[in-house]
Amino acid sequence: MPLSDFIMDSNTPVSVHNYPVSQQLVLELLNHAVWAPNDGLREPWRFIYVDDQSGNTMLGLQESAPAHLIMVMKEDSDHHKRDEDFAAVCCLIQNFQLLAREKKLGVRRTMPEWIYDRERTRPFGVQEKERIVAILDLGAVEQTPTAASAATLPEPKFELL
């Protein structure tokens, strides 16, 4: 199926409790997703997997989901490289979301306030020279009626030089 056919097929993924997420599937998808473009092959990412079937591990931080994937990025001292690295991690996440959609694994990408708070990120093992780019809540995809939103999106803002 061509990628463009994915568009109207887009579901709003809703994570459901007690749905077992397979670590093996997540790793399999990540091993494809790491083919994201990244400058100088720096591969500035790493992943912290949080099994949260008990619902307690990320209570108060994230909406409940059977598992969370913390997307961590190395923070280069050069701000320009840092921007490139951030972009690379975003490409990886986008790859992962597309692949997950195909496998009916629900992914909710979040960038909540707490990921900027070192006091809160440290307990998960995030180092000083690292930051969290996003938290992916993983679970089952709940089928919803085809999104009408796609049709109402405004046209891209496209000017000529």
Next chain:
Amino acid sequence: MSLTALIRERRSIRKFNDVPVSQGLVFELLEQAERLYDHAEKVSLRYIYAGTPDSRNRLVDYMMEPMTASRLGKLIPDKMLGIFKKRFVDIPAHVIVIAETAPDRRRSDQNYADVCSIIQNFQLLGWERRLGMLWDTESIIQNEIFFKRIGIGEGERFVGILHIGYFDKTPKGRARTLAEKKWTVFQG
């Protein structure tokens, strides 16, 4: 092509052939790229397209201006500048991507992340049509002079230029580190 193959086989392209690229196709793929991205909030971005010989010339002059204006730049032989210029002017199409920023860091990051994800969709959709791209963020062009020339305003940031064209040779991929080696399971 399967999605997995598409993601794994896409390459950044640096050497393009001279087959023309249709502006309509670029626009259509950008539209698809935006639709393919699931987003809760509105993504604020805009594109500037250079696809005619005249606009490509202007774009490359803008890219080179910081280089030629600097004292060091004046030492670069004209012949070398000529080669640099030709290399980029010959590429059939260029899309400048500009994102809005916000006073709030989290919101700015969020919009930048959304824009980067849309660009990745665009690169994949392009690859499906045999369109190659290079997402150019070279530090040499990340310069106030260049930003002013292309009209980046207050509350905006430059995300990159996508150089776009068809190509004859697919570069070899560079192996990636296994995800397992970058994987930790959190033990509460």
